[in-house]
Amino acid sequence: MSLPASFRAFYLDRPESEGGKPVGRLGEVPAGVLPAGDVTIRVAHTTVNYKDAMMVKGIGYRLKDFPFVPGIDLAGMVEDSANPDFRPGDAVVLNGYGAGEHFAGGFAQFARARGDRLIPIPAGWDSADCMAVGTAGMSAMIGALELEKNGVAPGRGPVLVTGASGGVGSMSVAILRAMGHHVIASTGRMAEEAYLRGLGAAEVVPRAEFENGPARPMLPKRFAGCIDAVGGKTLATIISSLDERGVIACCGLAGGNSFTASLIPFFLRGVRLIGIEGGHGPIAERREAWARLPKLLDRGTLRAMTSRHGLADIPLLAEDILAGRLRGRAVVDVHD
Template identity: 50%
Template sequence: MFKGILINKDDNGYRAELASLDESRLPDGDVTVRVAYSTLNYKDGLAITGKGPIVRAFPMVPGIDLAGTVEQSSNPEFKPGDAVLLNGWGVGEGHWGGLAQMARLEGKWLIPLPEAFTAAQSMAIGTAGYTAMLAIMALEKNDVTPDKGEILVTGANGGVGSFAIALLSRLGYRVVASTGRADQSDYLKQLGAAQIIDRATLSEPGRPLVKERWAGAIDSVGSHTLANVCASMRYRGTVAACGLAQGMDFPASVAPFILRGVTLAGIDSVTRPRQDRLDAWARLGRDLDLSVLPLISQEIGLSEVVQTAQQLMQGQARGRVVVDVQR
């Protein structure tokens, strides 16, 4: 038996609770992992609270991230005792995920835990930090270098935003952070933000083109915010879009793309090819200052997940929530 967060939807309604589960209930897969740490992401919050159509099959164990140790494997890439890491692949949505003490997975979804990190550190980074690095790599691919100008990070208090600021700042970029929480300005400046702007300046309907400002941007908000970011990009700037906190719509004009040569780069972290994952995590090992992890992350036990998910969806959580599933 092992403990996990189980989501059910039946005649009694939609509910998530801490449950004792038998290993025989684990789904199919060629690698069984004893999970050490997982995380609580925005997507997990949607799944646990039922506020979004995330879960595709019931019952479901949520958790899009996990780090742990291989217990059994019929996959030649992994053997018992290997430390492994998983981000995405629909885990926690259509396949039981990381918010449990055991997981059975497809080996092709796993990568070795990078030597630069402990299991806990890798989950403090998690999908958020990994996505932020993918976004930075997209900016670099399009020649957005520190000398080109300011980089805007929207949704700055979230996990992706927090890591984007810390990484960009360390790489020499001047970072401007957009947030709706003015009380978090000191936190954002500690991460490396040179300036803080109110998200209200970007979140309302705007014009197709406005004065050029940003050489690059990392946006986790979408909707009008993304449209306004695109409208204010410098010539040949790049926007890396990786989230939809404001909405899935994109009420924009083609003007920035055909008049200023702006690139809108979509960042998919869920089904990213294995080599991209290895490259991104290798970069995190080189470029991330681990001293920021305690600032960005907090740790909870498995028994606190359901309540914390409610707080997350109410905008009361900052940065990353790491879950020690063994307590």
């Protein structure tokens, strides 16, 4: 095995001069930062998710050990394995399960993980494709599968995607369109209408239609289903706007982490609200999502929603995500 004594990373440090506040740095971290695990991975690409942006900006996390390597997603090649399912050279992807939150993650040239948490990179795809998907896209796929399993078949009615220009949203638009749905994309950036239509949206509507909450418990029936990346009052409006037996895959909180809603649509329309646990959900659910993704998305579609970066771009990407400015997904080459 050729794990070096130290390797390049974007990491968080806590210098005395900053009064104990974590700051991001680009440099070498010792191999000792790697967690326990039976598979060591030579990372090729990572990505910046919403959670990563929060971590990099010191929002919602209290770290104890420094240097800390963020990055909830990574993809690369197995360097060394004590797990019978993986051999050196195998191409693998890791999403979450504490990587980049509780132990060192993907913003580095090496990572370590439990083999039973790794997914083989789908045939015909590479590590950059998998990071174009990332936790955001995998969660979008899990959300789309929940709609499917709960009876939201193509042709039953339009499906809504909120936060459509963002990572979860862009992936959801493309996935739902490929499944055959009439997709309505809601966005605060109407300037991105052409981009969203290019991904497969049949209609693009302003987010202002949803963000103030419902005027009445029951609004006209507009949607058979929804993948919601926004939450807050937007989610309450959608609950009131679903058709009978309509389903919401509740994915994100970009617009608020709590909401007040009427229960009437649950009882009179049988609507369903399903939480999507992309960070720590069962591996079987992830395998199903990763198996379905290449059947629905070609690499051209992935590229259309992806920007490419190096490790040094991470702080700016984090700012853009938290400000709702990033379009689609950001792939980071850890050797750049």
